[in-house]
Amino acid sequence: MESNQYAKDKQLIIFELDDVLFPAKDYLLQVYYLFAQFIEYTEQKNAQSILNFMRLEYENNGADELFKKTAKAFELADSYEHNFDLLHLTARLPLKLLLFKNMLQFLQELVVDRKKIYIVTSGNPEQQLNKIKQTEWNGLEKYLTVFFADELNLPKSKIFQNILTSNNLSVEDALVVGANKFDEQQSKIINLPYIVSLEIYK
Template sequence: MLTYADIDGGKKALLFEVDDVLFPKKDYLLQVYYLFAHLLEYTETVPPAAELTVFLKTAYEHHGEAGLFDRAAEAFAIDTKYRTQFERIHLTAQLPAKLLLYQAMLDLMRTAGRHGKQLLIFTDGDPTLQLNKLRHVEWNGLDRLVKVYFQAELRAKGHEPLDYLLQENGLQTGDVLYIHAGGSPNLAAANGVDRLAAGRFFEPPTISSTPQTDNI
């Protein structure tokens, strides 16, 4: 797997997405489902929270987030009025357990910080949701070094997110490495920015230790 030593030493900043980059997205969602199940049991007495939690976990793992409330509502005869609470808990949940950074990401960020690199969270999606996730991360002191940028929030203010981030931090496109979850990251007008899938930091080492970066 890759480590800080494999990253181009000329990079001045590392940009990180959140979900499945800093920590597993499911670590947040499964706690949300747990909280919703207990809220429903407390309010209606049925279904039993343990049963609903297991159902939501299994349905998520097999089918993903799409239509999850509808699946549960059909299986347990849940009144659709609770859809609002289900959605709200996603945004405002007070998690019972901290979200732990992947060890590889914790090591990477610590080492990069010691070498004077800027650590920038550059996340898309609902800013309220993403901020709530970040509030529940066990940062191990890294919160003093990390700056957070919400792409959707910047777009709503009329900014091009990447241009804004670069300008505010005195960076050029070639100065940064964007670490994302895989696939095609949503980085509008990101020409010249190298990107690297987070999975490369979790995979077993290969014959070549040279990281392959994709130019966006």
């Protein structure tokens, strides 16, 4: 289905960031790379071995407790956890984050059709902003309005409703594009139409 079939009767589209507009792992794996390089510089331990361990652990078990597992495997001091956490917030990435091709095309079509585009993202606001600043938006950034759910300390459903209210729109005029059950549930609370990002240009 063409993307305009999803949005043709909508005036406003709301997106999450991670795994919707780009892969979350593209950010995290670069953070792990920078951390491994830092450890090699300070501890003379092989950066590639550390990165390989972290990547495999992340791919198999996710990001939880990753520093502790890495510290145990490579005999790193607990004090390095501060550096690890700080990199997640402030890392200057070697490579820009690239939008999924289907989402880039969708966003470009929304701009051409003069639809309003919002990003409502969960997670640490400083980290999410760092991701946004290091994404290759292809000129789309000036058409985006961003809300950080954790900074506002509001449920996403409330933020969605506030966006609709501020634009004098009803739920039928908008669409949420997400990638997880939480966003779907938050949309359903106010009867806001929801689709999974992978469905676009499937």
